[in-house]
Amino acid sequence: MGVAIRTAGEGDRELVVRLLDEAFRDDPVSVWVLPGEEYRRARHAGLMAAFTDIVLADGRVDLTEDGTACALWLSVPADDHAADPAEDESPARIREAVDPGNERIELIGRLTAGVHPADRAHAYLWMIGVAPQRQGEGLGTALIAPVLDRCDREGLPAYLEASNARSRNLYERLGFELTGRPLDLPDGPRMWPMWREPQAR
Template structure:
């Protein structure tokens, strides 16, 4: 049986924030941004809410019909084009920190690091985040959500990009056709991330 997928709207905001908050509570990057577990439990959702609002306004969020998984995507232009928000990345990082946790410099730092490592030479689809309810992880929901957009990428000849936040998750993305970049994204005194790229699959490639 296939996984039912639909585009999220403003009415789904709280659902998406909750899914991301639950899915990323124990993520290595979230743990670096919010090192104290209790503080992370009470504050982490603000960062997920900020991400959700950005993508609701500028990109696309897909959710499973049963509301147990979501994926956040942005369409990124090639260098020289306007980004999704048309703003300056440094200013965006500052605004993110001020809106989420003003005294926490790591909120701003992670935003800067990810923006600096992002490929800019070709237009592509960017998988910013994917969240699956902890009780439903391992059932293929994440793969179905990603493949849903990759099928469109293949039809339109668009590559896709993401940053995997754990070595384990790179294996999932490799099965979907992504390959690791030459460099990892090493957070100062923190975890490692794996930038990954996927070229579109053409009809000839499929045969």
């Protein structure tokens, strides 16, 4: 599948935020973090904007040329999470920016940080979003495959947290495996931390 991909810049911020908002608004984790359809409609784009800003500043956003899919990547050095996740201020800052009264915004950040592998450098796929009307066409795989190829050439592992069973199945086909136990959110859905060792070509 020939999909043109480019690196997004600051000028693409609103497009990326809108794309993530559409792709994840009904995702089980988003529904748990922002319960209630009206409330989620009002706050979800702000949460996606906070994530987008972090990755535009410290990572890379890959975007299909037609603007229908994007992938947010961070390069994580070895021992990046050596400090106690409870001392990380990022989840609290995101909560303050999006909705100070919603403890789940901070909790999801702390829980995922607590299961994030710390001992080896890796590429972290924070999120991948595909416009709802284009899901199932292979755009996600087309976005991820070049990065995984580069990881394989460089001997670099990759990591992600799958937020639903469908995405988990996609990632398993791409060589990701569960890292121990799934993450069960309190009174909420399950997430699957997944790790991919570099593969010989």
